[in-house]
Amino acid sequence: MAISAFPVISGRFLVNGEWIKGARITDVINPANITEVVGEVALCSKEDVIQAVDAADSAFRSWSRTTAEERASRMKAAAHKLSEAIDEHVSLFVRENGKVLAEAKKDLLRCVEIMSKAADALLEWWQPESIPGGQMVQIRKRPRGVTAVISPWNSPMILTFKRVIPAILAGNTVVVKPATDCPLTVLSTLQVVAAHFPPGVINIVTGSGGLVGEILCSDSRVRTIAFTGSTDTGKRIMSLASGTVKKLYMELGGNDPALILPDAVLDETAMLRIRMGILRAAGQVCSAIKRVYVHESRYDELVDKLKKEFHQVIVGNGIHPDALMGPINNKTQFDFVRGLIERTKQSGAKVETLGHKLDPDTWENGYFLLPSLVTGLDQQSELVRVEQFGPVIPIIPYADVEEAVELANDTEFGLRASVWTADSQKAEELADRLQAGAVFHNNHTIFQDLHLDFPGLKESGLSRETRWCGLELFADSFGFAN
Structure with missing residues (x-):
């Protein structure tokens, strides 16, 4: 397989539809050949992160009022476009992450599958649900606000897409923070996806978890945090999020x-x-x-x-x-x-x-x-x-x-x-x-049906089971009575 040059997003981050060159950068290394630099990752400043939240907060005002049909249509178009670009991303993913070719391609294909299945699920799940009884009562859904998605280095593609895709389909905007050790394929694939949505719906900032993550978890405008990573970091996020009682979706350690x-x-x-x-x-x-x-x-x-x-x-x-x-x-x-x-x-x-x-x-x-x-x-x-x-x-x-x-x-x-x-x-x-x-x-794997997910118990996570591709985790239900 041919080895490509630095990807076009190398050293850049995304705010309000603009790919910005980082003032400070560091190298992304191929773990199979530590002398090979695969690309660069920007080390965002406090001001960069705040601008990303500003953009997401501003875009939420209009994006949250779009119809489920429009959101699903845009996602379907993005899924089709990304499906055409899978092969060009596989070698990049292998080089920065270390997965073998078969595993890397399967992960990327599942990202497209997540997009398509979640878009289909949205159209059914978003409909109001009437509760039988003497009074007319409906369960309705509304977007929650800005969502911070903090993803890990081990399975960055699936674990980013399983959070970002349902979040924006539910009418939220996102600020994504990929892992510094393995950010490039996340950036490159989300570049394809973001092109199908208004500026500010998808924003991406990179760099230190201690800086970027702490700002995202402390900002009052961020209403949901979706984090995958260590239990110790999860506990720190819970502490920071408690100040504004954010909703948390966390997949943490396992044994x-x-x-x-x-x-x-x-x-x-x-x-x-x-x-x-x-x-x-x-x-x-x-x-x-x-x-x-x-x-x-x-x-x-x-x-x-x-x-x-x-x-x-x-x-x-x-x-x-x-x-x-x-x-x-x-x-x-x-x-x-x-x-x-x-x-x-x-x-x-x-x-x-x-x-x-x-x-x-x-x-x-x-x-x-x-x-x-x-x-x-x-x-x-x-x-x-x-x-x-x-x-x-x-x-x-x-x-x-x-x-x-x-x-x-x-x-x-x-x-x-x-x-x-x-x-x-x-x-x-x-x-x-x-x-x-x-x-x-008689197996130890993941759920084949991407609609399904179940949270870990004890110190392995914080969330609830989902049968709708995670849409339930990124929207608020409320009652309407007449």
Whole structure:
């Protein structure tokens, strides 16, 4: 695949329809080749962020009064245009994020799908709903105001579009803050989308989370904050947002357990699903499997089969079609995962590093890690307690299902979980007891239907379930009585 020059949005941010060159910039590095600069990202000032909120607040006054039909029509046109430009964005996404080609393209295609499905959902969901009774009462919807979307570096495309698209379809305006480590594809694709909407409906500011994020979360004109990232940052956002009682939509950390029951079918399909649940995007997924609890009667079998799965993984530059897993996205996370693995080894646990290097000669030029499988740990081990966010997984045996449920729930997180069993009724029973926002049976993935989403429990998130592509999270319902 040909490598393109800097994208046209390099070093720029978007305010009121104008792409502005940043007075200060920093490089965006290819994590698979840290000597390659993919582009530049602007480091916005306080004044830049305030201007973006000004633009969004001003545009809201007219955009909020448009019809649902107009908003859906504009979104459909934008989705069609973006669908025509997917291929030209794939290599950019791989180069700045590290995902392999297949994963990168799938993410971009899902962004277009989000746009189309949310536009269709809007036309039905926006209609007033009458409540039966002696008095005529309707539930009606209204846009809320300026929405701040703060997106992460690990899955920036899907996790930006799943917030931005329903927000503007519901009649809000947005100020988007992409992650500094991986902003370029977000900027480039939203450039295509923003061209179909009035100036100020979509604004994008980049730079320090400590500066940009704090301003967005403190400004009284921002009425909703949609954030995906660490739990610690989420707590800081809650504190800042409390001053003006903003609505919060937050997907935070996860330490997802997978429970392998005695009757689990561990065939090729199941093992591939388990491997992908662990290693998709090099393990840099909030809802990845991060702990595996397996019944002691199946322990040796699972460990042996998972070793074989991990050994098939080819790690390298995602731009190469033979790569099955790419690098860690940035040096901070790379150093954390390497340090975690080293401390795990020093604790006396058995760490088996598997897989193959696609190009050993250039291995040290990127943030590459081979996948590791760890045994000999207990529930209090660091690797079991933290969100590793990398290609390393602890395997822990248990004696009975009661113990497994207790171990799975023994965490401050509660994002996703999975149960692997041939008994679907048993899976449902355990799902009722596992403290997670969603539980999967014989899989550990995302919902195929993009209408659906479920918030994490405990310290993994703050929101509510949605069956309408997230539209419910970005509009206020009110009663009208006659």
